[in-house]
Amino acid sequence: MPQKDADFLKKLLATFKVEAEEHLKALSSGLLELEKSPDVIRQTVLIETIFREAHSLKGAARSVNVTDMEAVCQSLESVLSKFKRREITASPEVFDLFHRIVNGLGEILSGFESARTPDLKLKTEMLTQELEKIVKAAPLPARSEEPKTIEPKQPILSERPSSDETIRISVTKLDSVLLQAEELLSAKLAAGERARKLREVGTDLAAWKKEWAKVHSTVRTIRPSSERNGSPNGSPKKDPQVSKLLEWLDRDSTRIQSLESKLAALTLSADQDQRSLTGMVDHLLEDTKKILMFPFSSLLEIFPKLVRDLSRDRGKEVELVIQGAEIEIDRRILEEIKDPLVHLVRNGIDHGIEKPAEREQKRKSPRGTMTIAVSQRDGGKVEILVTDDGTGIDVAKVRSAVQRLGLVSPEETERLGEQEVAGFIFQSGVSTSPIVTDLSGRGLGLAIVREKVEKLGGVVTVETHAGVGTTFRMVLPLTLATFRGIIVRVEDHLFVLRTTHVERAGRVGKEEIKTVENRETIPLDGQAVSLVRLGDVLGLSRKRAAADPADSVPIVVLDLAGKRVAFQVDEVLDEREVLVKSLGRQLPRVRNIAGATVLGTGQVAPILNVQDLMKSAVKSAAAPVRAAEETTARRKSVLVAEDSITARTLVKNILESAGYHVKTAVDGVEALTALKTELFDLVVSDVDMPRMSGFDLTAKIRADKKLSELPVVLVTALESREDRERGIDVGANAYIVKSSFDQSNLLEVIRRLV
Numbered sequence: 152m153p154q155k156d157a158d159f160l161k162k163l164l165a166t167f168k169v170e171a172e173e174h175l176k177a178l179s180s181g182l183l184e185l186e187k188s189p190d191v192i193r194q195t196v197l198i199e200t201i202f203r204e205a206h207s208l209k210g211a212a213r214s215v216n217v218t219d220m221e222a223v224c225q226s227l228e229s230v231l232s233k234f235k236r237r238e239i240t241a242s243p244e245v246f247d248l249f250h251r252i253v254n255g256l257g258e259i260l261s262g263f264e265s266a267r268t269p270d271l272k273l274k275t276e277m278l279t280q281e282l283e284k285i286v287k288a289a290p291l292p293a294r295s296e297e298p299k300t301i302e303p304k305q306p307i308l309s310e311r312p313s314s315d316e317t318i319r320i321s322v323t324k325l326d327s328v329l330l331q332a333e334e335l336l337s338a339k340l341a342a343g344e345r346a347r348k349l350r351e352v353g354t355d356l357a358a359w360k361k362e363w364a365k366v367h368s369t370v371r372t373i374r375p376s377s378e379r380n381g382s383p384n385g386s387p388k389k390d391p392q393v394s395k396l397l398e399w400l401d402r403d404s405t406r407i408q409s410l411e412s413k414l415a416a417l418t419l420s421a422d423q424d425q426r427s428l429t430g431m432v433d434h435l436l437e438d439t440k441k442i443l444m445f446p447f448s449s450l451l452e453i454f455p456k457l458v459r460d461l462s463r464d465r466g467k468e469v470e471l472v473i474q475g476a477e478i479e480i481d482r483r484i485l486e487e488i489k490d491p492l493v494h495l496v497r498n499g500i501d502h503g504i505e506k507p508a509e510r511e512q513k514r515k516s517p518r519g520t521m522t523i524a525v526s527q528r529d530g531g532k533v534e535i536l537v538t539d540d541g542t543g544i545d546v547a548k549v550r551s552a553v554q555r556l557g558l559v560s561p562e563e564t565e566r567l568g569e570q571e572v573a574g575f576i577f578q579s580g581v582s583t584s585p586i587v588t589d590l591s592g593r594g595l596g597l598a599i600v601r602e603k604v605e606k607l608g609g610v611v612t613v614e615t616h617a618g619v620g621t622t623f624r625m626v627l628p629l630t631l632a633t634f635r636g637i638i639v640r641v642e643d644h645l646f647v648l649r650t651t652h653v654e655r656a657g658r659v660g661k662e663e664i665k666t667v668e669n670r671e672t673i674p675l676d677g678q679a680v681s682l683v684r685l686g687d688v689l690g691l692s693r694k695r696a697a698a699d700p701a702d703s704v705p706i707v708v709l710d711l712a713g714k715r716v717a718f719q720v721d722e723v724l725d726e727r728e729v730l731v732k733s734l735g736r737q738l739p740r741v742r743n744i745a746g747a748t749v750l751g752t753g754q755v756a757p758i759l760n761v762q763d764l765m766k767s768a769v770k771s772a773a774a775p776v777r778a779a780e781e782t783t784a785r786r787k788s789v790l791v792a793e794d795s796i797t798a799r800t801l802v803k804n805i806l807e808s809a810g811y812h813v814k815t816a817v818d819g820v821e822a823l824t825a826l827k828t829e830l831f832d833l834v835v836s837d838v839d840m841p842r843m844s845g846f847d848l849t850a851k852i853r854a855d856k857k858l859s860e861l862p863v864v865l866v867t868a869l870e871s872r873e874d875r876e877r878g879i880d881v882g883a884n885a886y887i888v889k890s891s892f893d894q895s896n897l898l899e900v901i902r903r904l905v
Contacts, residue, residue, distance in 0.1 A: 167215045171260050174208040176452055178253050183455045186246045202231045208256070219275040220259050226282035227252055239285065247463075248285065250456065252278055325443055332432075332439040336730040337749050339425075339432040344752055346421040353418050356411060363407065440481065440630050447525045448476035450485045454496060458521060461500045468507055468518040469500055475525030480533055481630040487607055488535075488627065491600040495537040495623050496521060498597070503541030503621055513618065515540070531629045538622040544615040546572050553578070573615050577601040605711065605762040606745070608634060608649055636729035636748070638756065639707060640722040641686045645756040647729055647748055652761040654710040656723045658703040673717055675708065682706070683768045685718040689743055711761055716768045731758060743767055787905050788812040788829075792822035792836040792848060793866075802835060802866070802897075809898050819843025823851055826858055832905045835897075838867035838874070846881050853882040862904035866897070 178201060185197040209224035233239045255278045451473050462469035504510075504519035511517050524536040546569045553575045554561050564572070577597050604611040609627035628634065628651075636647040637656060659673050664682060666672070672679040685707075708717045729748045745760035789811045793799040799815050806813045814829070816822035818840040826834070834852065838845035845865050852858045864885040865878050878886040885900045 164215055167211055170211050174204050175253060175257055177204045179456050182249050198235050205231060222275060223256055223278045226279045230282050230285055329439050329443055332435050335432045339429050342425040342428050346425040349418040349421050353414050443482045444479035445482045445485055446477050446479050450489055451476050466506055467504055469504055470518050470520050472522040478525045478527055484607055484627060487603060491603050494600055499539035503539040505542055533627050533629055535625040536622055540620040543617045543619055543621055544573050549575055573613050608651055634729055637726050638724040639720040640724055641720055642691055647756050647758045652709050652711055654708040656707045659706050660703045680715050680717050682717045685720050688767045709761055711765050716765055786812050787832045790814050790822055790825055790831045790834045792816045794818055794840045819848035822848055833862045835864045838865055838869055846877055849881040849883050864900060
């Protein structure tokens with residue numbers, strides 16, 4: 152194939168992929184609405200819309216020769232045609248089939264550019280067979296009932312209002328335009344710095360001119376004095392040197408006035424240029440950002456189907472309510488916040504909302520409600536609330552997990568209120584789940600949610616009420632490009648802190664600094680707040696210098712999710728608009744550093760990562776004793792029961808590479824025999840094994856008094872809700888599905904259990 156044709160085909164396939172994704176989204180949302188709609192007229196409209204989306208997708212797939220998708224769409228059209236004629240009765244099973252078909256089409260779309268694999272061929276055949284079964288089961292229609300398909304009228308160009316005209320532009324190109332527009336911010340800041348420097352020079356010149364005027368008036372008295380003393384008989388006589396000096400001073404006065412006038416004109420011009428450039432750059436940035444501002448609806452459109460699938464998988468009934476989907480936010484923030492939102496919704500369905508029977512016992516509606524509410528706040532921020540009306544967070548279990556992990560002393564934990572204890576769920580390792588599954592239980596998800604939100608310059612909090620429900624609140628900036636930052640100096644280095652995390656900046660008297668349990672603190676609003684030196688946290692060496700004679704020191708108090716730490720700096724300089732620049736792919740993650748910015752002076756200043764700073768501040772004052780304890784601990788022993796030699800070898804190698812002593816067994820009987828003769832710290836078992844399954848093995852372990860407390864992790868291909876619930880019933884501590892298996896997840900689970 153000629154290169155020109157190959158390039159055209161590549162572009163055509165890329166266009167098809169975008170169009171197909173839109174059709175699949177429309178199919179999914181249409182099916183979800185149809186399933187809920189009680190209005191017969193609305194149902195008819197929705198069925199017609201879904202039918203046309205399937206028809207359009209089939210035509211698009213045919214045009215680029217994606218035969219697998221075309222075949223499935225052809226069968227889907229046949230089913231939908233009978234559905235339109237009411238020959239197929241709407242039922243949960245039928246809608247489940249439709250959603251499986253849409254999911255399958257999505258899988259075909261994901262792999263259509265690669266070679267046609269046997270798995271893809273099998274997937275296509277299975278989908279078409281399912282659809283053909285339901286077509287054959289439906290009664291044949293009377294001839295007179297054959298529906299007529301009316302193609303929608305296509306408006307000619309003159310009928311289309313100009314305000315609705317749109318074009319497709321690559322997001323990559325838009326990102327490039329935005330980045331170039333953002334670079335102009337550096338020019339704006341530099342212009343402001345130049346104008347400020349010129350004003351400083353003008354001020355210095357004015358001060359010097361006053362001093363010079365005093366000297367000039369004194370020098371003028373030299374002329375008559377020198378002339379009187381010029382000759383012995385008192386007759387006037389000019390001194391040539393004095394005359395030259397006086398003439399130069401006269402000329403210099405004129406030059407100074409001219410210089411002052413030119414400097415004033417130059418300063419005025421610089422101020423005008425700076426104001427003009429500021430206006431243009433600000434408007435250009437604002438308009439460019441609007442191009443990349445996407446409504447939340449573009450992200451939230453996946454959630455109705457997500458909630459439906461998860462709730463059905465968990466045997467629950469959940470209604471999703473979405474508010475404020477029209478609010479727009481930076482596309483880059485939407486991309487980053489997608490995973491945290493998905494996790495919070497999954498978490499609410501898995502942990503929060505009860506099953507229908509349990510809800511009825513509590514005199515609740517059998518159908519739970521999950522709400523995602525978006526609202527705009529002042530100061531260029533947006534608030535996202537994720538609320539469920541479930542059972543609420545079990546504060547007692549969180550308190551127990553916090554004590555078990557040693558995050559807070561038992562005495563202090565008991566003093567904390569319920570909402571304060573609930574806030575610990577964002578700590579890594581804290582979980583209330585009785586078992587680890589593919590959805591929850593590792594205590595990592597909410598820690599990752601907080602990390603992502605804070606990386607975006609936002610804050611996440613939680614509020615819960617037993618038996619009523621839980622609300623997660625995220626506050627995020629509307630855009631990532633710029634923010635207001637406070638510039639501080641430590642030694643010879645300048646750093647930038649986001650003002651959103653700065654509670655206050657000022658000075659504190661040295662006499663107010665107290666030492667409590669080997670940590671320096673300062674009084675703040677009636678509380679003792681830890682004080683650390685920013686230079687020590689960043690690992691900067693102290694330069695030897697004379698003691699500061701001042702009675703106070705400059706500090707910056709940072710607040711992150713209600714936790715405050717005061718950082719001592721050498722100087723708090725200014726608050727300015729800051730343009731964020733990444734550190735590049737070579738430095739994707741640098742502790743305590745979130746990025747960098749170029750100041751108006753041209754100097755590069757690191758932007759500090761507040762979340763890292765808070766952690767580093769705690770570590771700098773605490774002695775690392777845990778590492779020493781771990782090195783002296785004995786090597787942990789794990790028994791792996793797995794009938795597949797490939798899977799058995801894989802798990803064994805993973806665990807041995809992580810430092811565990813591993814023994815293997817080919818089934819449950821051999822594993823139980825090994826447990827009777829040797830000591831193990833944990834068991835990792837498959838479920839489907841000959842002679843004795845993993846479920847039976849776990850049940851026998853729990854029934855044995857000597858082994859009853861031994862942790863058991865089930866790693867299996869069985870992923871249905873019933874299998875997971877059976878794993879819980881027999882007493883497994885963790886249930887990991889092989890389809891979502893990841894060695895880091897397995898190791899993290901084992902570390903938590905042993």
